[in-house]
Amino acid sequence: MRGTTRTVAVAAMSAVALLAAGCGSGGSEPEATTEAKTGGEITVRGCNPENPLVPSNTTETCGGNVIDAVFSKLVHYNAETAKPEMEIAESIETTDNQNFTVKLKSGWKFHDGTDIKAKNFVDAWNYAAYGPNAQSSGYFMEPIEGFGDTQCAGTANPDDPCEGFTPKSETLSGLAVVDDTTFTIKTTEKVANLPVRLGYSAFAPLPDAFFADPAAFGDKPIGSGPYKLDSWTKEQSIELSKFADYAGDFGGKVDKISFKIYQDADSAYNDVLANNLDITDEIPASALIDDKYKTDLPDRNAQKETGVIQTVTVAPVKVDPDLADPKLRQAISMAIDRETIIKQIFNNTRVPATGWVSPVVDGYKADVCGEYCVYDAAKAKALYDEAGGFKGDKITLSYNADAAHKEWTEATCNSIKQALGVECVATGVVDFATFRTEIGERKMKGLFRTGWQMDYPSIENFLAPIFATGSSSNDGDYSNPAFDKLLTEAAAETDAAASNAKYQEAEALLTQDMPSIPMWYGKTTMGWSDKVTGVKITAFGTIDFSSVSVK
Structure with missing residues (x-):
């Protein structure tokens, strides 16, 4: 299970720009060229x-x-x-x-x-x-x-x-x-x-x-x-180098791979433009606007729908009881204008989430989250009031500051504030390691960004590792015996359709409890220097190192 940092946008766009105009759409993954050769070295963005x-x-x-x-x-x-x-x-x-x-x-x-x-x-x-x-x-x-x-x-x-x-x-x-x-x-x-x-x-x-x-x-x-x-x-x-005695069918073409660790997506992108970095798997929002990255990197960019979902998780009740009421969580979710955020900050390189399972896997069911994942300020405020409102001073939405999360978290807080009239503050944590440590030690209060890159192509992988009682990626300490029972029953089914139906029943329970808020499904966008060719994005949103080569 991989709690992903791969949200491919960072930016010079403020949360105030949430309601500003924007346009553009994503591209598609190009075919590999015939310029490939074996050997050489490449550098890629790391964290x-x-x-x-x-x-x-x-x-x-x-x-x-x-x-x-x-x-x-x-x-x-x-x-x-x-x-x-x-x-x-x-x-x-x-x-x-x-x-x-x-x-x-x-x-x-x-x-x-x-x-x-x-x-x-x-x-x-x-x-x-x-x-x-x-x-x-x-x-x-x-x-x-x-x-x-x-x-x-x-x-x-x-x-x-x-x-x-x-x-x-x-x-x-x-x-x-x-x-x-x-x-x-x-x-x-x-x-x-x-x-x-x-x-x-x-x-x-x-x-x-x-x-x-x-x-x-x-x-x-x-x-x-x-x-x-x-x-x-x-x-x-x-630093990695090719293993000469690798016996498999999935080896790479290049001799060496260097993961250069960056603190933000802009720096990595600028290094790609300057040919100081060969591949980045994050495109900053400043380059997404009007598809600027396509002009900056003609024939050197790719985009693909992947098994990735971005969510906002609610801190465990023992850590922060102010967000314990499911109705309050549902109201917050309904107060988030996903479509506008995706349009203005991600330049339509995301798809609004309607549930907790990615559309790329067998068993996906649309609109599981129902009205709670559809922006409606009036309904959100009514539900918020019905829940008694937020009792704390302000809602915090934390994110790791070394990747592309600042602008969308600020925009999300701005949307929540406008719809519900409650103070919401996007709060950056220095880097991913520190961010995950605070979550793991149950020191993170309020809301915090979470993402999921599928480990294997199954509806089960979007549910059991994240929401089963006691599972290690269950950052919100969610526990529902009925949910756990359905997972067990689904795993025992020998018929794929029957198994998927049980998993779908389990996912539906998340709607009533709202342990996390679905935000959007992933499209991974990458860019590369003019030194490499054959760059492909896997179904998991990662670089396919078996296909990359130096020109």
Whole structure:
């Protein structure tokens, strides 16, 4: 699960300009040219990872973009369609959606030269699941039998649920190594889409070297992907180079990739214009207005609808009880003029969200949010008054200041203020790492921006990781037993249509509780220098490093 920072606009446009005129529309992704060659180096926009680079502890895109280049998984997602394709796995077979046999391809090695074996998957998943290891993606192992026995419980310290507690087991009973190239998975309940999930980074294998020193590993991980990490200079850059012994079908053309860490989108964009940066996945709003980026970067830009959604999450009730009433949250949502914000600030490079699931995945249902996601100042004010109004001094909408969020959060607050008559202030936090730390430590009050880049192409991925009770990306601490029950029932369905219907029922419950406010679905826009070619955007909104080359 990746809480995404990839909102592709920043700007020289004030919130006062919310009601000003604007025009333009997005473009489409160009075809790759024939100027490609193998070798060379490229630089791309990067941002500060929240945590050390361990696959099972990376749940955001700053680290995730690096992880995806450095680690291969059992399954690879097609860059164009997100369709699962076998990578390290030779096969993943089941007859009952509860017992799975995984066979590995031969010839795969880690970057330290050691062979990738079945035990490297089993050991990695056991480490992720074991509660005292506190891995943010550990709950991805929850469907596997024995997960509950690896968890901590029964302590009085909410900040350390493992204090004074030792789980019953350090390993998952549902995992078993058969031989060097085969292992089995048994889930507690039927999980029809388990093979689809196994392409997510939490399921990457880990070499024996990881377990010798996990802390050191996080600063210079030993992966299994087409690129290996050479160095990480904190706050500055992350350097990758091609792994000569990569055995897969999804390798890259360039020899080196440098993630240059930027504090704002404008700086990265200006460096692309000056050919000092090769690719940026964020276009500032100053360049979106009237499609200026297309003039600045003729034939060097692309745009694609992706599995990304932007939301505004309400702080947990224990952190900020002033926003506890669902009617108040619904009123705030109805007070946001999404269409005008998208037109004026994003130059129509977003689509107003009508629910919590992206339209790019199977199972999407339109208008789940109903009237609460449609701007109506009069209805919003009436509902706001019915809820008794906001009891605090002002509503805050926090965002990370090192990416393109300032203008739209200011415009959102301006819309809320105009419709409801309540003070609303957009509040910047220095960078993404600090921002996510404050959210994770439950120190962030009011409203705060959240985004989601799908981990795998499934309606379930937009619901369970974010809203299931206790899930690690549940930033608002939402808990609804009826919601959780529907997720369990949906996962057990063997028929895709029946499963999707259950997930849709679960999503409908979010409308009545409003743990977060849907804002818009993503279109990723990228620009690049005249030094590179073949730049493509994946279905996840990331750079397809297998297609990029130096001219």
